[in-house]
Amino acid sequence: MLRRISFVVEAIVGVAVIVTVVLLFTNEPEQAPAAPVEAVEAAGGIDGAAVFADNCAACHGGDGSGGIGPRLAGGRVVTVYPDPTDQIAVVTTGRGGMPAFGDKLTDDEIAAVVDYTRTVLAGP
Amino acid sequence: MLLTDTARGTSAAPAPGVWFGGAALVGALVAVALGVYGNVHDAASETTIRWMFTTTLHFKAWMTTVALVLAILQLFGALWMFGKLPLAPAPSWVGPAHRITGSLALLVSLPVAYHCLWSLGFNPDPGGSRRFWHSVLGCTFYGAFATKIVVVRSRRMPGWALPVVGGVLFTVLVLLWLTSSWWFFRTIGVER
Numbered sequence: 001m002l003r004r005i006s007f008v009v010e011a012i013v014g015v016a017v018i019v020t021v022v023l024l025f026t027n028e029p030e031q032a033p034a035a036p037v038e039a040v041e042a043a044g045g046i047d048g049a050a051v052f053a054d055n056c057a058a059c060h061g062g063d064g065s066g067g068i069g070p071r072l073a074g075g076r077v078v079t080v081y082p083d084p085t086d087q088i089a090v091v092t093t094g095r096g097g098m099p100a101f102g103d104k105l106t107d108d109e110i111a112a113v114v115d116y117t118r119t120v121l122a123g124p
Numbered sequence: 125m126l127l128t129d130t131a132r133g134t135s136a137a138p139a140p141g142v143w144f145g146g147a148a149l150v151g152a153l154v155a156v157a158l159g160v161y162g163n164v165h166d167a168a169s170e171t172t173i174r175w176m177f178t179t180t181l182h183f184k185a186w187m188t189t190v191a192l193v194l195a196i197l198q199l200f201g202a203l204w205m206f207g208k209l210p211l212a213p214a215p216s217w218v219g220p221a222h223r224i225t226g227s228l229a230l231l232v233s234l235p236v237a238y239h240c241l242w243s244l245g246f247n248p249d250p251g252g253s254r255r256f257w258h259s260v261l262g263c264t265f266y267g268a269f270a271t272k273i274v275v276v277r278s279r280r281m282p283g284w285a286l287p288v289v290g291g292v293l294f295t296v297l298v299l300l301w302l303t304s305s306w307w308f309f310r311t312i313g314v315e316r
Contacts, residue, residue, distance in 0.1 A: 068312075
């Protein structure tokens with residue numbers, strides 16, 4: 001009986017392996033459109049890059065290419081959050097695995113880092 | 125090769141070590157192929173499967189943990205079958221159960237590997253140590269798995285091949301877990 005179950009499980013795994021390989025080659029990622037970058041006021045001349053390096057780079061990568069956290073670079077955040085206030089809300093209150101930064105960063109720092117991800121990290 | 129040699133079973137067939145070398149080569153090719161894909165493929169940076177978890181990363185951390193638990197059961201079964209445990213000889217169900225747990229471990233690892241490869245890609249920067257070594261270990265894991273499958277299916281392997289490959293596979297999985305799930309649980313917390 002167990003032997004029969006073993007064969008069935010192995011067959012299922014075999015199919016799953018094939019499906020996974022096919023998906024790796026056929027599933028095209030969504031292309032981030034060159035959406036216009038919406039301006040976010042970074043008050044007080046705060047260096048968004050420094051805030052990013054200190055607080056975000058560990059998870060999102062130093063260049064915003066992603067890591068444990070999703071990619072931010074290449075205009076991705078603009079695509080996901082067309083309204084910058086939505087992005088600010090996520091940074092402030094956290095979401096899922098992302099911690100809240102509302103208690104750690106000032107509103108200006110959050111605005112500056114959000115602006116940085118939407119402009120500098122967006123690339124040309 | 126003489127016909128008489130074949131009849132006597134003394135043909136110039138490759139030595140068991142050569143067969144094992146072939147199995148290792150298969151594994152190496154699988155590992156390299158995954159690494160090349162992870163490098164060449166433009167990382168999608170998108171969420172894939174989440175199932176009942178908060179994020180894909182939570183899902184991955186727990187699925188890798190499930191794979192580790194199944195691997196520990198595998199190790200236990202293997203030791204029992206090889207008579208390395210202070211127990212009575214392994215009953216007949218241990219073999220199939222060992223295969224089932226191994227297959228399930230591979231099954232739960234697939235969506236994890238899919239997200240790693242498709243969404244994140246291979247991290248070629250040794251300076252980013254955890255991600256780099258996790259990338260290397262991930263590719264090695266599937267290479268070792270492929271080698272183990274070939275070794276299990278062949279009757280021409282040396283006696284030490286299966287325990288060695290199984291041991292390598294288990295060790296790599298533990299290191300994979302440490303560089304992913306353990307890191308995740310320590311950094312983000314043990315949450316679903």
